[in-house]
Amino acid sequence: MAKILEKIELAPNIKEIVVEAPLIAKKAEPGQFVIVIVDEKGERIPLTIADFDRDKGTITIVFLEIGKSTMKLGRLNVGDEIAHVTGPLGNPSEIPKGETIVFVGGGVGTAAVYPIARKAKQAGNYIISIIGARTKDLLIWEDRMREVSDELIVTTDDGTYGRKGVVTEPLKELLEEREIDRVVAIGPAIMMKFVALTTKPYGVKTIASLNPIMVDGSGMCGACRVQVGGVTKFACIDGPEFDAHEVDFDLLLKRLATYREEEEFAKKLFLEGAQ
Structure with missing residues (x-):
């Protein structure tokens, strides 16, 4: 307990x-x-x-x-x-030293990014953080991220707070203007996919955390199988962090929908009072 x-x-x-x-x-x-x-x-x-x-x-x-x-x-x-x-x-995050790192957090993923950014900052890296949400009311942990970042960029899809747009827009500008050593992205799978697509032309190492696909968390159920560089990996025991440029995000997004019908049915019963 x-x-x-x-x-x-x-x-x-x-x-x-x-x-x-x-x-x-x-x-x-x-x-x-x-x-x-x-x-x-x-x-x-x-x-x-x-x-x-x-x-x-x-x-x-x-x-x-x-x-x-x-x-x-x-x-x-x-x-x-x-x-x-x-x-x-799961495996702890790799923490380099002396790099310029961009951390990208989307929605609840901002909270998952925070401890990694904090330790990276403590290790002497230069931290640029981009956090985003659909609207101002869904932004979380801005104050915490500001504490561990040398620079912080905030975006909202609807422009109700910070910069209007998605996180990949300021990310692309940084890649064009600055020498970025690595990007770490945690958030919805679709966001991580487009972060990877944004960084790939620049050859910048990009890490994605694939927590969203996990179910059992021990490697026994196989629900979190992902293709990384053409090889089957398990997000829970081989990850959760992987080279984002090697992840087959299209397959990942399909697998995320595997139990959607059952999930919605269980939710419906719960809301109707069946425990």
Whole structure:
């Protein structure tokens, strides 16, 4: 059991919770994730560790309430206990030294980018961050990203805050104007695809985190199979980070829709009161 110590509603349907998990906090590194099971009848949910405090023995999780299980998690309050939180899982992010790195965070992905950017900054890299959302109300963790960035660019699709447009527009300008050593993108799969397409002509190393496709998180279910450089990989055990230029994003996007019908049915039953 893992007790919820803090809970914040960051944006509509986006929650931040701080969970008591001393053993996970002790070992956690940027880029890793945990498996959350809300109750004894719940399914496994892979969620990125957005922050951790080794001294306090806590981890922070940020999630979008999009299906039955994340909605159930979102209904828990401070003092409630999550049945199971397992981790840290996945390979930690590679942290270089002395590079100029652009971090691109889309939606909830901004929270996943944060600990990687923080450690990269601590390692002496120059950090340029681009964070984006559909509209101002869905932007999260701008203050945190500003703290770990030498430069921060904020975009919204509708122009309600920051620069109007998508994250790839300022990214392309940076690639044309500056010497960029690497780009790290975390967000919706479609966003990561277009980040990869944007950087490829410039030959800039680009990393994408493929957390969105994971289900079981242990390599046993095979749902997170991805093609990377023509070779089958498992996002949960071989990743979650991969060379974005080698990822077959078209296949990834198709696989993301595999269980959509079942997910919508489970969500419908949950909203109708069937637990």
